[in-house]
Amino acid sequence: MSYSEEDIAALVQPTKVHRNVYTDPEVFDLEMDRIWKNSWIYIGHDSQVAEPGDYMTLNYGKYPVVMVRDNDSKVHVLHNRCGHKGAKVVDRPCGKNPAFRCCYHGWRYRLDGKLLGVPHLPGYEDTGFDKNDPQYSMQKLARYDSVRGFVFASMNPDAPDLRTWMGGAADVMDNLCDRAPEGEVEAAGGVLRYEHDCNWKMFIENLNDTMHPMIVHRSVVESAMDYIKTLPEDSPRRDEAEIIPPFGASYENFEESGITGFAHGHHYDGGKTSIHADYTLDPEYEAAMLKAYGKERMLDILSFNTHNTLYYPSLTIKSAVQNIRVVRPIAYNKTIIETWSFRLKGAPDSMLRRTLLYSRLINSNGSMVGPDDLTAYIRMQEGLKSQANDWVEMHRNFGRDEDLGDRVVGKGTSDLDMRTQYGAWREYMTGSVA
């Protein structure tokens, strides 16, 4: 079917969404056009292009782009398309070059995308071709900017300024970086790319769905606890034994953690507490933090304990763990989830090792947590083909969330996160976004 503006608006109701938002390829195409092109999309961290000439390639929604650092150390996000016949100019995941050169006819570009040279130029004389016309360059995306090194881009020239767009959710990104004694983080330890046979929204809707862990992750929690019981009492402490069991926390615990939602679909779970709150504080790390910040500020930073924070629609971060997951939609029923880990500058190496342990134990393709979540998404993708009920409900705690003006807060088990996302979805999709 073809959707009118009214049809699109009607897909989202205050307490339910129509199944077509997950199952219809046409809705997916509209989302890529209206949400992904108008929102700010996470590109990468500027530490991944640390030196002039460093680049990394990726897809922004459906579109090939490249992040690159130029000779003035400025980071750019360019369309990865030759101004000539349209070939992707760079095709490695990352690399370094003094300038870009297309593999086909050798057109060359400066690191900021400007066309430098075209072989055998006289053939273009008096043809109307203008080498300085930007359409023949590797064009810059309409907007790009960064917060604490996290680079975002937007294809909407009128998008709000990046920090304004993040609103109060920026506090979590600041907290992630403040957890470094030097106040900066850098990407470290590589990436995992995990293909999910499901709609992209199923992944982000699960992040702060606190009604699922005790069901979906019961098996790994019980398997771990069952084995821990067989170990002698004086067995050495293991990070795994702090990371896995909280996935089985009670409804009451998750309820207490609270959820906070913001404009544009962002939200986080936790604040005062989270499933990461009881990790043992590494003494060497504590000493480095104390030295850098003093006791009061250190406690301030470390007591802000969030679980997942979503920058709708493409980035989710864990400040207390220092890893992020990036959403790269491929089709209505296919999404790639990337997991990246970060080093806290000035922290002992043990902190990065714990982050990588977490990423492997919880988010890897071979983990005992992520595959169980994915199974639920795949079953939704299948089950929603049913015409038994066109709607997916999101009533939990409806009418009981509290609007504080710049944010909405609710119990940790509230569907506030769903309603926050679909509020933004509706705004982007109908063009009524602020």
Place this chain on the structure above:
Amino acid sequence: MTTVVTSQESLREIEALLYLEASHLDKPNLDRWIELFTEDGTYWMPAIPEQEDPHNHISLFYDDRIIMEVRRRNFVHPAAASKDYTVRASHIISNIQVQALDDVSGNCTVTSNFHCYVFYHDKQTPYAGTYTHELVRVDDTYKIKSKRVDLINCDATLGTIIIYI
């Protein structure tokens, strides 16, 4: 790399262990599989080619006996939704080469190539790559001290890897 010349008898014993290990994963029978490892044994699947260590870079798997024990229990746990589906595998191992051998203890490092198909959730997925086994003599038999699995596409986008390969 020059491979070490071993007696036919030793080579047969090493081959037999690799085949036995693969047959436990084919079923899969993790209870029997774990018994082939030493108490400090590890299973490692790096996420990039020639990955130097499992701690300072992400891996797809890095299990010691403790995580193997958790995984063994989880694999048959009735509440694990991802394990609701039949898992069957078929391994072919070839090009077995002894890369290092301690003449006194018999401890050795063995590389081999593998092709493995895994049937899971209505889908059959091929995996291919190289195994590196560190084998040690314990009570007149070989045990696995470490198994490293280098997939040829370890740094590609991959789906769920539901079972040790």
